[in-house]
Amino acid sequence: MRKISHGKWIWSAAIVLSMSIAGCNLFHPTGSHDAESDDAAALTLEGYQEYQNSNFEGARKFFDRAIKADSGYSEAWVGLCKSVMNTQKGLNVFELVSLVKSDSAGILDIPDDSAAVLSGGIDSVMYFLNQFVARDTTDKTDKKVRFKDIADSYTILQFTKAAFRIRNVKTQLTNVVSTGSAGMQVDLKTLNDLGDSLKPFLNDMASAAEAIKTSPENAKEIIKSYYSDAEKEYLDESAFTDASIGLANMVIQLNDRAQNTPEDRHDVFFKFGNKIDDDGDGCIDEEVIDGFDNDGDGEIDEDGRDSRTHVLIKDAMNYDLTKAQIDSLKFIGSYQSVDIDMNGKFGPADESIPEDKWEPKDAAEWQFVYRDPNDREEKKNHLLKFAKDFKFAYNVTKDKELDKLIANKEKARKDTDYNNVKYDLKWRQKNIGGCWNNYKTEEDFKKWFEGRDAE
Numbered sequence: 001m002r003k004i005s006h007g008k009w010i011w012s013a014a015i016v017l018s019m020s021i022a023g024c025n026l027f028h029p030t031g032s033h034d035a036e037s038d039d040a041a042a043l044t045l046e047g048y049q050e051y052q053n054s055n056f057e058g059a060r061k062f063f064d065r066a067i068k069a070d071s072g073y074s075e076a077w078v079g080l081c082k083s084v085m086n087t088q089k090g091l092n093v094f095e096l097v098s099l100v101k102s103d104s105a106g107i108l109d110i111p112d113d114s115a116a117v118l119s120g121g122i123d124s125v126m127y128f129l130n131q132f133v134a135r136d137t138t139d140k141t142d143k144k145v146r147f148k149d150i151a152d153s154y155t156i157l158q159f160t161k162a163a164f165r166i167r168n169v170k171t172q173l174t175n176v177v178s179t180g181s182a183g184m185q186v187d188l189k190t191l192n193d194l195g196d197s198l199k200p201f202l203n204d205m206a207s208a209a210e211a212i213k214t215s216p217e218n219a220k221e222i223i224k225s226y227y228s229d230a231e232k233e234y235l236d237e238s239a240f241t242d243a244s245i246g247l248a249n250m251v252i253q254l255n256d257r258a259q260n261t262p263e264d265r266h267d268v269f270f271k272f273g274n275k276i277d278d279d280g281d282g283c284i285d286e287e288v289i290d291g292f293d294n295d296g297d298g299e300i301d302e303d304g305r306d307s308r309t310h311v312l313i314k315d316a317m318n319y320d321l322t323k324a325q326i327d328s329l330k331f332i333g334s335y336q337s338v339d340i341d342m343n344g345k346f347g348p349a350d351e352s353i354p355e356d357k358w359e360p361k362d363a364a365e366w367q368f369v370y371r372d373p374n375d376r377e378e379k380k381n382h383l384l385k386f387a388k389d390f391k392f393a394y395n396v397t398k399d400k401e402l403d404k405l406i407a408n409k410e411k412a413r414k415d416t417d418y419n420n421v422k423y424d425l426k427w428r429q430k431n432i433g434g435c436w437n438n439y440k441t442e443e444d445f446k447k448w449f450e451g452r453d454a455e
Contacts, residue, residue: 040070047079056086074145077132081150084128088121090114119164122157129154151215158208165194165201188272188289188307198270199258206255209248216241216248253291257301265410268299273306275338276451280413282428282435284340286365290326292382297434298396298405305340308332309366325373329384331361340365341386342448343438349385392433408432418449 047062060083066076085091110118133154134140136147147154194201261269268279277284285305286295293300309329339346341364347355349364360366364386370376393408394401408431415422425445428436439445 040066040073040076043069044073044076044079047076047083051079051083051086054086056083059083060087070142072135072141074132074136074141074143077128077135077141078145078150081125081129081132085121085125088124089117091118091121091125115164115167119161122161122164126157126161129157147211148214151211155208155211155215158204158211162201162204162208165197165204168197188304189274192271192274202251202255202258205251209251209255212248213245216245250291254289268302268413269304272304273334275335277413277435277448278303280409280411281432282342282412282439282448284338284342285335286340286384286387286435288326288329288384290382292376294382294384295387295434296383296390296396297392297409298402306332306334309335325377326368327373328368328371329366331359331363331366336360341438342435342444343386344440344444387434390434391437393431405432412436416449416452418446 043062043066047059047066050056050059050062060080063076063080063083066073067080070076129150132141133147136143191198257269271278272289273285275285279299279302281295281297281303283295283303285303287301287304288294288310289301289304289307290310291300309332311327311330346360346363346365348358348362349367350362353362365384367385368376369381369383369385369388370379376382392405394405396402396405408428411423412428412432423431425436425439425442429439439448
């Protein structure tokens, strides 16, 4: 069975994938226009005539007037967006496609002043395009042209905008995504460098993801363009479409969490693979970024591990890729010295494996209770083996008790000075539980403080 890295779907598409669609036309002409039906139609016809004559400023004025005459006239909105785009210096499909090619530095190489011009140009187009999308999705247009008709164009603009955000924080695009025999792979740890830009970045990506869901047939070409011919042989057309929807759902989910997470808990959910307990439960990088609770503490995707450990099945016949199901976790060398559940050993999760035969990948930290993701879905159990017998201080299925547990985890994670401990190990075991119950000695407890800055 062939596998690919889970993180691939999210950030590869977000940064470089869509730019591989050479020759895509930004905003498709809508066809014939009846100049005599009403004022908006006549003005729109005049606008398109000016547009065809490359008088984009003149065309824009006609489209503006048409929208004032009838704010729901969709063809005028699209014409306005096309005109605005064509008045922006250097902003055309060929420019966007070539900027972020996977085989070049692209967007990283252009001068700062040129980057500012292109980024500003995209913002100018999106100002009007977002107004049209908002109207279309709330049934406030005539529906002659729909959002889905221009979704591929919207996606490319949003992806480019997000790539500029990456550029602004000096993150190397080539370090974000790579391809190989296993498919596309992305290191989520690169998001740690975004800082204050993370929320705007994810918001851009969520907008693009909504466009992907609106037009998955077009989006699948984004996915396909990043695979070698050899890789494509193992996937049918529906698999690419499913993967596109799965990608979109995961981006939207991450963005929702980012926008709704209080600032003081940002590190809990958006520090990936740092080998530190980011949520105060005593475990280290315990969660898989899969949209489920893997340690049973009632929270989802907190303290996420290195995304390169995630493996997503490519077999659309056996797995529902629209849910981006995780097949298994692949042990990677950088975790060789990390005891995720802090039980003092990497021993095999399966006791039938002789001690001299087990490998790190056999440890409970790297295996789900239920091997098959469909079984996990059916049984509503996405726990990893190390957490199947965890006991917590509160019943996390009850909202009020979950709130109490989170409050205590917050106290623990902020208590970072070993020389001035406010909440000792016994307090953490009694008021949190989980991995804290695996700490046996004061020396074990001391290890938790390594790599942290005292407040």
